[in-house]
Amino acid sequence: MKSTLVRQDSDKLADVVVRGMQEKKAADIVVLNLKELKNAVADYFIICSASSDTQIEAIARSVEEEVEKLTGQNPWQTEGRMNREWVLLDYVDVVVHVFLRDRRQFYALEELWGDAEITHVAEEETPAAVK
Template identity: 65%
Template sequence: MDVNNTLAPSEKLSSIVVKGMQEKKASDIVVMDLRKVKNAIADFFVVCSGSSDTQLDAIADAVDEEVHKILDQNPWHQEGKANKEWMLLDYVDVVAHIFKKDKRDFYAIENLWGDAEITEIEDIS
């Protein structure tokens, strides 16, 4: 995704989150556009999978670093760093969800927000 100044702030933030995820080889990245979904709690969810505790930590750290470096913004709220199954970085308008693969299947967040416009991001090899 191209990060440029023509994007709306939440779109730009979501593309920076994707970039951070890609840097640590997150898999199955999807961007869920919730702006037209009634009662949505954010503009975008960015969801990805990781295969180990170490990778989940690395993905979360890379997302945090990219967003801070480019937008000088820190997460408003974070969850899941201790259990390493589902980590969440909440930037208010954009929420990053970093799942261990089996937990992502279990929670099926994409199905919970079925009205969202979903963009799948191609994995980088």
């Protein structure tokens, strides 16, 4: 079981990630809270859509910059930058997915983690990803 301190850190990190996505007009931002699920690989999956490969990169960079600026963290691992259809930023407790719309529908991560608490972030909403 993770400590309360770790949970609070992942909650704050999730909010910062959402803010970074919003900076570059990410669409359909969804926060999957996986903390209560047995065998979950992270506390949160945060997913958004982009309309182009250029926007995918802009969103990913914005998230990295916001997280580094506010928490000092860099992703433990990144994937997908070469394919430019889906970028994954792995912050261990928070995993960020930035998809082209059709790729997001194909992978359907929201359905794979259907037991998670799911929060849809409104386009104009300020980050309150975690309740």
